[in-house]
Amino acid sequence: MRILSRFSWSRVLVRRVGAAGAVMLLAACGGGGGGSMSPGIPGTTPAPTAKGTSSVTWVMHWSSTTPSSSRRAPKYLAPTALSASIAVLSAPAPFTTTTPVISVLNSPTSTLVFSAPNGQDTFLVQTYDEQNAQGNILSKAIITQTVSSGQANVVSATLNGVIAATSLQISPLPFTAGNAASATVSATGFDADGNAIVGPGTFDTPIQLSIVDPANSGALSLSLAVIQAPGNTVTLNYNGATLISASVLASTSTLAKTSSVVIAPTPNATLFTIPTALSSPLWITFGYNLVWFTEENGNKIGKFAFASQSFTEFTIPTANSEPNGITLASDGNFWFAEYNSSKIGRMTQTGSFSEFGTLFGNDRPVQVADRGDGTVWYTAFAGNHVGYQSFNGVAGETTIPTGTSAPFGVAEGPDLNLYFTEYNAAKIGRLANLFATIQELTLPGGSTPYQIVRGPDGGMWFTDPGLSEIGRVNPGSFTATYYLPASPNAIPKGITVGPDGALWFTESGLDRIGRMTTSGVASEYSLPGTNLGLEGIVTKPNGTIWFVASNTNQIGVLQI
Helix, strand or coil, X not given: CCCCCCCCCCCCCCCCCCCCCCCEEEECCCECCCCCCCCCCXXXXXXXXXXXXXXXXXXXXXXXCCCHHHCCCCCCCCCCCCEEEEEEEECCXXXXXXXXXXXXXXXXXXXXXXXXXXXXXXXXXXXXXXXXXXXXXXXXXXXEEEECCCEEEEXXXXXXXXXXXXXXXXXXXXXXXXXXXXXXXXXXXXXXXXXXXXXXXXXXXCEEEEEECCCCCCCEEECCCEXXXXXXXXXXXXXXXXXXXXXXXXXXXXXXCCEEEEECCECEEEEEECCCCCCCEEEEEEECCEEEEEECCCCEEEEEECCCCEEEXXXXXCCCCCEEEEEECCCCCEEEEEXXXXXXXXXXXXXXXXXXXXXXXXXXXXXXXXXXXXEEEEEECCCCEEEEEECCCCEEEEECCCCCCCEEEEEECCCCCEEEEECCCCEEEEECCCCCCCEEEECCCCCCXXXXXXXXXXXXXXXXXXXXXXXXXXXXXXXEEEECCCCCCCCEEEEEEXXXXXXXXXXXXXCEEEEECCCCXXXXXXXXXXXXXXXXXXXXXXXXXXXXXXXXXXXEEEEC
């Protein structure tokens, strides 16, 4: 047997000559057997036999003593194996035992003579990393063989590695988000001495595979959930659905520790050019399984169907209205702010428009938020007001205490208060209704709070391009905490809650999409192109992230 490397397992061959680990059962005449003595092994003496038993000679060729002429490839004997044991587990009556008698063979001794009952016997063979069958068990096998007196019995067995640790391999990785693909999963089992278990045997305990997917995305599946032997493989399938991060785990019933591989597809960004040239898309929302966006210079509301990759654009009745923020309200219509015309617009999904003037002609509204009570609220950037437009035509406004505060982002909080950013005043405002007192939270110097959104943790998260940070307002204490994006000078603008419960935002300074967990852990993803002019961002229910690139007249999707 040719020894290739340290990482191997022992194959026990019950044969007269040949490979290392040979177990040769040579049955001589037992008492009352009536047969003749079979030829023995030169230099050995058969043990005395009892009625119904035969003398068995066990031959073992250790890897360190096997002549080169007898070596076979690949190697099967662990180089750290120093002893082996064989025991009869069961045999025909009258054989009975609760504690099998174990016969031990120490390296480099190659032969051992013991007695075994005639008939069909079941043997347990094990190898150890210490002499006298002590230390760690490296491999084992259970052999069932008929032992007959008066003839030489050849019994073959392949030892199975006893796993003490596992290592999982998956290739090729990573997957590309949005593109269905598959990869090959393999696992390596190691014995207690760190030898890698190889064939032709199996693992003594199968390796179980499982998928841990915190989001329950269903994006991953396995062709099989078990690896029985070295060299066996399983297919991991990815269906292209949104998957932030999952893991494939390898474990056995006997191990406390598992091994794992993280599956995190590489986000895949695609940009689509709007038909109207220089339309300058600004803000974006989702509705009716499509994305809808405002075209500031194009004076249009656009929609995009990803399935057909087609655009449809609707011209706003008021010329040069400069549409800004947009949302799908609870009445099933799209409401948007007309910055230049100081109006609040409403559009049906088929493109029919209604427009409502704000109470003051210089309000210049920028963002809108549906409160779910029949009103859409807006921020009047130039008028220093926060106002609402009801579905039935009633309107109202209230003045912000800090003059020229330039309110911008607006969203309802978990406490049902309305929260808004004051871009010029470095403050966050809060009010319960039109007649309530407005509260203001002062932010650090240099702050220019921009868009704001209700987070999955109950906080109000906002972008701050002035500080190039992400802020969070605690509604209970009405205090703010800041977190740094993954890179400096990100200049975050739009923000949305992602499918993973994290906050996703546009980084206009770096042409990237940023991500922030609710615990403040940041990461980011590069986009194709430069000087994109990133602004609005929204999450579709299918988990994709959509955004606008104002400078390049495009909308984009980040598949994750």
